[in-house]
Amino acid sequence: xxxxxxxxxxxxxxxxxxxxxxxxxxxxxxxxxxxxxxxxxxxxxxxxxxxxxx
Numbered sequence: 001x002x003x004x005x006x007x008x009x010x011x012x013x014x015x016x017x018x019x020x021x022x023x024x025x026x027x028x029x030x031x032x033x034x035x036x037x038x039x040x041x042x043x044x045x046x047x048x049x050x051x052x053x054x
């Protein structure tokens with residue numbers, strides 16, 4: 001099993017529906033709000049989470 005790139009995946013949020021739904025549920029927001037925030041901040045998980053908490 002290759003582990004190359006596995007750390008990158010943990011720090012970003014992809015555009016896959018199941019990942020967007022998971023992250024939105026985790027943050028207690030809607031998928032649409034998460035997509036909007038992702039467009040503003042990029043796909044870095046920590047930036048998205050900090051923006052949603054404000």
